Amino acid sequence: xxxxxxxxxxxxxxxxxxxxxxxxxxxxxxxxxxxxxxxxxxxxxxxxxxxxxxxxxxxxxxxxxxxxxxxxxxxxxxxxxxxxxxxxxxxxxxxxxxxxxxxxxxxxxxxxxxxxxxxxxxxxxxxxxxxxxxxxxxxxxxxxxxxxxxxxxxxxxxxxxxxxxxxxxxxxxxxxxxxxxxxx
Amino acid sequence: xxxxxxxxxxxxxxxxxxxxxxxxxxxxxxxxxxxxxxxxxxxxxxxxxxxxxxxxxxxxxxxxxxxxxxxxxxxxxxxxxxxxxxxxxxxxxxxxxxxxxxxxxxxxxxxxxxxxxxxxxxxxxxxxxxxxxxxxxxxxxxxxxxxxxxxxxxxxxxxxxxxxxxxxxxxxxxxxxxxxxxxx
Numbered sequence: 001x002x003x004x005x006x007x008x009x010x011x012x013x014x015x016x017x018x019x020x021x022x023x024x025x026x027x028x029x030x031x032x033x034x035x036x037x038x039x040x041x042x043x044x045x046x047x048x049x050x051x052x053x054x055x056x057x058x059x060x061x062x063x064x065x066x067x068x069x070x071x072x073x074x075x076x077x078x079x080x081x082x083x084x085x086x087x088x089x090x091x092x093x094x095x096x097x098x099x100x101x102x103x104x105x106x107x108x109x110x111x112x113x114x115x116x117x118x119x120x121x122x123x124x125x126x127x128x129x130x131x132x133x134x135x136x137x138x139x140x141x142x143x144x145x146x147x148x149x150x151x152x153x154x155x156x157x158x159x160x161x162x163x164x165x166x167x168x169x170x171x172x173x174x175x176x177x178x179x180x181x182x183x184x
Numbered sequence: 185x186x187x188x189x190x191x192x193x194x195x196x197x198x199x200x201x202x203x204x205x206x207x208x209x210x211x212x213x214x215x216x217x218x219x220x221x222x223x224x225x226x227x228x229x230x231x232x233x234x235x236x237x238x239x240x241x242x243x244x245x246x247x248x249x250x251x252x253x254x255x256x257x258x259x260x261x262x263x264x265x266x267x268x269x270x271x272x273x274x275x276x277x278x279x280x281x282x283x284x285x286x287x288x289x290x291x292x293x294x295x296x297x298x299x300x301x302x303x304x305x306x307x308x309x310x311x312x313x314x315x316x317x318x319x320x321x322x323x324x325x326x327x328x329x330x331x332x333x334x335x336x337x338x339x340x341x342x343x344x345x346x347x348x349x350x351x352x353x354x355x356x357x358x359x360x361x362x363x364x365x366x367x368x
Contacts, residue, residue: 003192005185005208005217010192018312021257024189033189037256038220039295072221073205077288077357078295099355102283104261111223111262128202169353171283173261 006031037109041081042069044101044154045094047119050135051155054089056147057131064147067114067154068092070129082115090133092124099169101154107176112150116158116167149174190215221293225265226253228285228338229278231303234319235339238273240331241315248331251298251338252276254313266299274317276308283353285338291360296334300342300351333358 001024004011009028016023016032024033044067045052053065068089072081079097086092094117103112119135126133136142138159146152153172161167185208188195193212200207200216208217228251229236237249252273256265263281270276278301287296303319310317320326322343330336337356345351 001189003187003189005187005189005195008187008192008194011189034255035258036222037258039223071218072295074219074221074293075290077290078286078355079288079357080290099286099353102262104263106259106261106264109258111256169283171262173263 039072040112041072041078042067043082043086043115043117054130055132058129061147066147078113089127089130093120102171103150104173223256224296225256225262226251227266227270227299227301238314239316242313245331250331262297273311273314274308277304286355287334288357
């Protein structure tokens with residue numbers, strides 16, 4: 001951030017009075033520009049024993065498999081965001097959605113929220129951000145071709161929970177490991 | 185938003201190519217400025233049968249009682265944010281925190297996340313944003329002087345769940361009711 005979105009003058013990174021964090025503050029109108037984490041909402045969509053994955057048509061991780069998910073927009077609920085992303089990326093209609101997995105990713109300022117949901121019919125297809133959409137049995141999950149750690153962790157947790165048919169809401173932290181590339 | 189925070193030139197509200205929502209886009213450098221919901225994180229702090237409330241020293245709802253909570257910052261987890269706010273507003277140390285209530289407030293672009301937590305000692309006090317901090321028995325909760333609907337709903341749910349000693353994670357939507365003032 002270099003300029004004030006309110007008046008167009010330059011900003012400096014300073015600690016506002018009464019605060020303890022550096023913020024971008026306008027040198028002219030004194031507006032403080034806060035920056036906050038974003039929510040990524042998506043669905044773990046199932047059809048009988050199978051789960052739905054999308055092959056990404058965009059970076060990052062072009063060509064890798066993911067659960068349909070994306071940034072929550074202003075004016076919607078997390079559930080609406082998850083269903084919208086599922087429609088946009090997999091053209092999939094779902095029902096019985098329930099909050100399932102939350103991930104904190106503080107190194108990239110994101111909070112993931114995945115809902116479990118049941119596919120309503122088999123009339124799904126790749127949306128603009130997907131190369132392909134497929135249903136996978138547990139034995140056929142492309143574990144080495146998953147786009148993000150959040151996807152693998154959610155799938156593993158789901159297959160575990162499915163054995164007990166009990167799906168409590170869980171929260172996990174995923175943090176940057178020095179020496180590795182930043183993970184998502 | 186009137187100016188591009190990247191180059192300082194003016195922005196217009198337009199729908200970017202391949203998008204379906206109006207965004208602020210720079211007329212000069214074409215940067216798209218996305219705006220997304222923010223997370224408010226806080227704690228329902230208990231001590232034996234009592235719950236901890238803070239009397240707000242700031243607007244909105246100056247003088248009304250609230251659970252300690254505030255905007256999650258970049259670089260932290262939701263749990264860290266909830267504990268930080270509990271320290272800042274109530275100077276309270278807690279332990280055994282667990283995710284409890286989530287609220288979607290799409291009319292004000294917020295998602296609330298409350299953790300249940302146990303107070304570690306009675307050495308708490310009003311932080312800068314609080315006029316007072318007190319422990320309340322259920323019978324003494326100032327129901328008509330609570331700052332926000334999220335606070336009352338979380339307290340009611342807690343007193344209900346406490347009877348079964350079972351505290352599942354729950355998500356609720358709180359939406360704007362036309363004719364009323366916007367609620368939080």
